[in-house]
Amino acid sequence: NAGVTQTPKFRVLKTGQSMTLLCAQDMNHEYMYWYRQDPGMGLRLIHYSVGEGTTAKGEVPDGYNVSRLKKQNFLLGLESAAPSQTSVYFCASSDTQTSGRARNEQFFGPGTRLTVL
């Protein structure tokens, strides 16, 4: 099992450009999450999904959009990138909280390092 994978690993954008970050998991997890990690701010939740076709806002959703068309994929979009979105982006997944045997342990991908000039 590959676990959680992220594409791309690195990206440099100019202000105003758009891009999509792809997250894929092969653990059949219901829940998926997008976080950003910034020095001094720790990890903060951007958006999350509790199942295919669902999305919800996290702590810092402004400037981002997400889609969960397939259970195994969770996409994070930046429509018009800004320098404040320079960060390391992590995707994570976990099993469902309603399952009796669920551990709800979150597994993280390797991250995408994004620089917006």
Add this chain to the structure above:
Amino acid sequence: KQEVTQIPAALSVPEGENLVLNCSFTDSAIYNLQWFRQDPGKGLTSLLLIQSSQREQTSGRLNASLDKSSGRSTLYIAASQPGDSATYLCAVRGAGGTSYGKLTFGQGTILTVHP
């Protein structure tokens, strides 16, 4: 709003020492608590997961305890090795309401184990 604090922010110890990392959280309504390890430039690796009904979990040289009522968790590392050098992150998962399913992270403890 849940807040997670980790103490100390950084720790440098000689190889072989036993050490304790501390994590405190303000809202005791948690579902579980997870300890992660992050190497420089890498993702997060889950070390231990403690459910809210549990008191401790062990994996090899690592032992994590949870006192939910006082809002505290500790990560104990026995016989530390240079390979343990990394940032250790504590995260709590909310039990309901607006915090449902969300992990709130501490700022981390940067651990350096020197030979």
